[in-house]
Amino acid sequence: MKRCDWCEGNNLQIEYHDKEWGVPVYEDRIHFEFLLLESMQSGLSWQTILMKRENFRAAFDQFDYNLIAQYDELKIAALLKNEGIIRYRKKIESVINNAHAFIAIQKEFGSFNQYIWQFTNRKIIVNRYQASKEVPSKTELSDLISYDLKKKGFKFLGSITVYAYLQAVGIIDNHLDSCFKKV
Numbered sequence: 215m216k217r218c219d220w221c222e223g224n225n226l227q228i229e230y231h232d233k234e235w236g237v238p239v240y241e242d243r244i245h246f247e248f249l250l251l252e253s254m255q256s257g258l259s260w261q262t263i264l265m266k267r268e269n270f271r272a273a274f275d276q277f278d279y280n281l282i283a284q285y286d287e288l289k290i291a292a293l294l295k296n297e298g299i300i301r302y303r304k305k306i307e308s309v310i311n312n313a314h315a316f317i318a319i320q321k322e323f324g325s326f327n328q329y330i331w332q333f334t335n336r337k338i339i340v341n342r343y344q345a346s347k348e349v350p351s352k353t354e355l356s357d358l359i360s361y362d363l364k365k366k367g368f369k370f371l372g373s374i375t376v377y378a379y380l381q382a383v384g385i386i387d388n389h390l391d392s393c394f395k396k397v
């Protein structure tokens with residue numbers, strides 16, 4: 215069975231690729247989970263994030279943005295002592311900041327899901343490359359969304375991070391032409 219080449223040789227990445235990557239997300243809680251994980255990734259490997267994913271889930275109240283928005287200095291101090299997650303103050307503070315921005319979007323658009331899918335008119339963008347090295351790291355769409363998110367107060371979500379997020383939540387389907395997950 216052929217898979218996208220980036221996940222080969224790693225069970226955690228294979229399982230993620232087969233079960234989650236590129237499956238369209240329509241639930242706000244899951245959108246927030248991926249925004250959090252992707253924002254944590256910058257400068258690290260996705261493998262590192264996947265390995266720590268359950269630690270993140272436990273540390274950040276199952277990715278409940280309403281609870282995260284209420285985190286105070288005491289909670290930040292506790293998170294900075296948690297060896298199971300990424301202990302980088304600016305990233306942790308950005309998660310709290312992003313929870314506030316996320317809730318503001320829900321209020322403005324009804325849901326984050328409603329907001330994010332409007333960028334493609336609710337359609338999945340399908341690209342078929344032969345190898346991962348051909349896949350761009352960002353596009354005009356990710357530039358636009360990153361810019362808009364920044365305007366709305368989000369941090370640690372540059373265009374490259376946003377492009378990774380759009381692939382994760384299935385707004386962009388970048389399974390390779392040879393991959394069995396290709397629809």
Ligand SMILES: [Zn+2]
Nearest residue numbers: 218389393395
């Ligand atoms: Zn694939």
